[in-house]
Amino acid sequence: MRRLFHHPAGALLGVGAFLGLGTLAFQPVFGTxxxxxxxxxxxxxxxxxxxxxxxxxxxxxxxxxxxxxALSPTEQQSLLLAFREQANPARMRDGTEIxxxxxRGVETVRGVDVAISPDEIVRLERDDFGWQSSIVETPVxxxxxxxxxxxxxxxxxxxxxxxxLQEMPMGDRARVIDLxxxxxxxxxxxxxxxxxxxxxxxxxxxKVRPDGTMRSGRIIAAELVNRGxxxxxxWFDLHEDGEGGYYDLEGESLRRAFIRAPLExxxxxxxxxxxxxxxxxNERRAHxxxxxxxxxxxPVMATSDGVVTRREWxxxxxxxxxxxxxxxFMTRYAHLNGFSSGVRAGGRVSQGQVIxxxxxxxxxxxxxxxxxxxxxGQAVDPLHVDIPSGDPIPPEARDRWEExxxxxxxxxxxxxxxxxxxxxxxxxxxxxxxxVTDDD
Numbered sequence: 001m002r003r004l005f006h007h008p009a010g011a012l013l014g015v016g017a018f019l020g021l022g023t024l025a026f027q028p029v030f031g032t033x034x035x036x037x038x039x040x041x042x043x044x045x046x047x048x049x050x051x052x053x054x055x056x057x058x059x060x061x062x063x064x065x066x067x068x069x070a071l072s073p074t075e076q077q078s079l080l081l082a083f084r085e086q087a088n089p090a091r092m093r094d095g096t097e098i099x100x101x102x103x104r105g106v107e108t109v110r111g112v113d114v115a116i117s118p119d120e121i122v123r124l125e126r127d128d129f130g131w132q133s134s135i136v137e138t139p140v141x142x143x144x145x146x147x148x149x150x151x152x153x154x155x156x157x158x159x160x161x162x163x164x165l166q167e168m169p170m171g172d173r174a175r176v177i178d179l180x181x182x183x184x185x186x187x188x189x190x191x192x193x194x195x196x197x198x199x200x201x202x203x204x205x206x207k208v209r210p211d212g213t214m215r216s217g218r219i220i221a222a223e224l225v226n227r228g229x230x231x232x233x234x235w236f237d238l239h240e241d242g243e244g245g246y247y248d249l250e251g252e253s254l255r256r257a258f259i260r261a262p263l264e265x266x267x268x269x270x271x272x273x274x275x276x277x278x279x280x281x282n283e284r285r286a287h288x289x290x291x292x293x294x295x296x297x298x299p300v301m302a303t304s305d306g307v308v309t310r311r312e313w314x315x316x317x318x319x320x321x322x323x324x325x326x327x328x329f330m331t332r333y334a335h336l337n338g339f340s341s342g343v344r345a346g347g348r349v350s351q352g353q354v355i356x357x358x359x360x361x362x363x364x365x366x367x368x369x370x371x372x373x374x375x376x377g378q379a380v381d382p383l384h385v386d387i388p389s390g391d392p393i394p395p396e397a398r399d400r401w402e403e404x405x406x407x408x409x410x411x412x413x414x415x416x417x418x419x420x421x422x423x424x425x426x427x428x429x430x431x432x433x434x435x436v437t438d439d440d
Contacts, residue, residue: 100112146415176204198224219233258325289373294369302349321339337356340357
């Protein structure tokens with residue numbers, strides 16, 4: 001019998017050879033291309049839901065649209081009851097969009113969306129117990145818009161017709177002017193002090209709806225060059241509660257005890273004049289206030305915090321509101337078309353609160369607001385009275401203010417300066433260069 005013996009070295013050689021072959025087998029071959037898998041054509045899958053948008057036309061009712069959607073009277077009643085939990089169907093305006101939703105292939109309506117305002121939708125959905133309703137807020141996105149311009153004719157044209165804002169709806173561009181008016185309402189009366197040659201630079205945040213309209217906006221930094229003098233406004237949330245205010249670059253508050261005008265950006269039709277010819281009585285009579293021409297129904301604001309001392313019919317003044325303020329001030333608002341709800345004699349009002357609406361009651365030739373200001377019992381010109389300012393940034397908030405102010409003012413510096421400001425800067429640079437030459 002022959003025995004076969006395996007030498008250990010031979011065994012190791014065999015294993016090594018096997019591993020070597022394995023290494024060769026799995027070693028990539030360099031220089032060869034990897035085959036492409038290719039791409040598939042996009043697959044378009046039909047939505048599982050079908051929708052139909054109806055618009056409520058004049059004379060139509062919500063119930064009529066539901067009837068056309070093949071909802072039974074019982075279901076309509078259940079759906080309308082659910083809707084009334086959120087809104088009144090009788091107050092739905094013409095043009096209201098109503099979206100009906102179905103599952104594809106199923107004839108029964110599964111949901112209804114009613115746009116009751118630009119910011120809210122009543123969502124109605126079917127469940128095992130009938131119809132349920134909820135309020136869905138229209139989603140928004142937030143952006144920051146920066147714009148600059150020069151005033152050649154008037155502020156309205158300079159902002160509304162600014163080509164950098166052409167993608168904004170016209171109504172939103174007009175709202176930007178109102179935002180500017182509110183920021184500088186203590187420093188300037190936009191109806192009389194803005195002139196050709198002035199300029200502005202703005203940075204404002206806005207919340208934008210899916211249709212491109214602005215839900216709300218806030219100017220966070222502004223510069224207005226008026227008669228060659230730059231005015232600045234930086235928004236700062238001093239108490240970090242969302243109720244911030246505006247300050248200049250030194251941290252002084254722009255807020256004053258009184259706002260300059262009791263209504264937004266309107267034309268002055270008659271000024272304070274102790275010897276004016278009365279347009280109705282045709283005789284010289286003192287005009288102890290300022291008249292603002294504005295359409296009937298324009299909201300009128302209290303120019304300062306105070307207590308209402310009169311809210312009544314007052315002869316030639318027509319409907320009148322009179323307010324007593326601190327430090328011996330009193331204001332009057334006359335010829336009102338009506339009073340705002342909640343405004344009563346003895347009640348308190350706050351600065352900017354709507355107290356009534358422009359009209360032409362009493363002795364008036366057209367719709368306007370007659371506004372008076374008295375100090376210590378004497379009538380003063382509201383357009384030229386010296387008004388005390390608010391509190392500056394306190395020391396404990398100074399570091400936080402400096403940081404925010406620097407960031408927000410830097411936004412303005414990215415924009416082109418107005419012509420008056422550029423000229424002043426160039427003259428300043430020229431003076432500096434001349435001074436260096438003289439020293440040499």
